[in-house]
Amino acid sequence: xxxGIEVDDGTMHWTTISSVDDSDTITIASxxxxxxxxxxxxxxxxxxAQKPRRILGAxxxxxxxxxxxxxxxxxxxxxxxxxxxxxxxxxxxxxxxxLTNSTLYVWPQTDDSTDTLEMFVEYPIEVFxxxxxxxxxxxxxxxxxxxxxxxxxxxxxxxxxxTYVRVVRRARDSKNAFMDxxxxxxxxxxxxxxxxxx
Numbered sequence: 001x002x003x004g005i006e007v008d009d010g011t012m013h014w015t016t017i018s019s020v021d022d023s024d025t026i027t028i029a030s031x032x033x034x035x036x037x038x039x040x041x042x043x044x045x046x047x048x049a050q051k052p053r054r055i056l057g058a059x060x061x062x063x064x065x066x067x068x069x070x071x072x073x074x075x076x077x078x079x080x081x082x083x084x085x086x087x088x089x090x091x092x093x094x095x096x097x098x099l100t101n102s103t104l105y106v107w108p109q110t111d112d113s114t115d116t117l118e119m120f121v122e123y124p125i126e127v128f129x130x131x132x133x134x135x136x137x138x139x140x141x142x143x144x145x146x147x148x149x150x151x152x153x154x155x156x157x158x159x160x161x162x163t164y165v166r167v168v169r170r171a172r173d174s175k176n177a178f179m180d181x182x183x184x185x186x187x188x189x190x191x192x193x194x195x196x197x198x
Contacts, residue, residue, distance in 0.1 A: 002048075006041040006113045007034035017044065041114050051102050052095075052121035059118045060090050067118065078105050087111040144178040147171035 003026070004012040015030040059067040071092045078094035088108035096103045106117075125136045135145060151171040154164045 004043040007036045057120040061116050063114045144174040147174045
């Protein structure tokens with residue numbers, strides 16, 4: 001597993017666990033580069049989260065489980081901050097998606113390694129690679145998947161024009177029916193955003 005240990009200068013030392021020796025002792029792959037006092041924070045996880053397509057919302061959570069909303073801004077807006085090494089509680093984040101990994105920028109840089117970011121993200125839908133794969137969609141989407149696939153395969157199977165038109169219509173109708181069903185139920189509030197450069 002991956003492990004992060006808070007050292008006494010306030011930074012995190014990230015490495016991996018080589019072995020679990022007993023209920024409260026581990027051996028790590030690379031030694032600490034500073035001292036770590038008793039009760040310093042330790043984080044561990046087995047595998048990294050899947051790369052999100054985008055962040056929809058975020059909060060900063062402290063050790064008492066108090067959550068504070070964090071503002072999500074564009075990369076352009078983030079780069080306009082004059083001092084990106086300011087210390088303090090995180091109030092603003094920006095994500096730069098790339099092909100293999102994404103970079104999350106935070107401002108200010110945190111001054112408390114016990115705070116965590118709780119993010120509501122959108123993940124890419126799983127790519128089908130085997131017939132036994134289960135779609136990342138509810139059963140209500142299966143008609144839509146069926147007719148969209150039929151539409152895409154129609155040319156390969158030399159479907160006549162009349163049948164193709166009917167398949168395209170069914171694909172469109174089933175997609176619209178699913179999109180109408182897949183709606184979040186909740187109140188929506190709309191107000192002007194007076195912040196510059198958004």
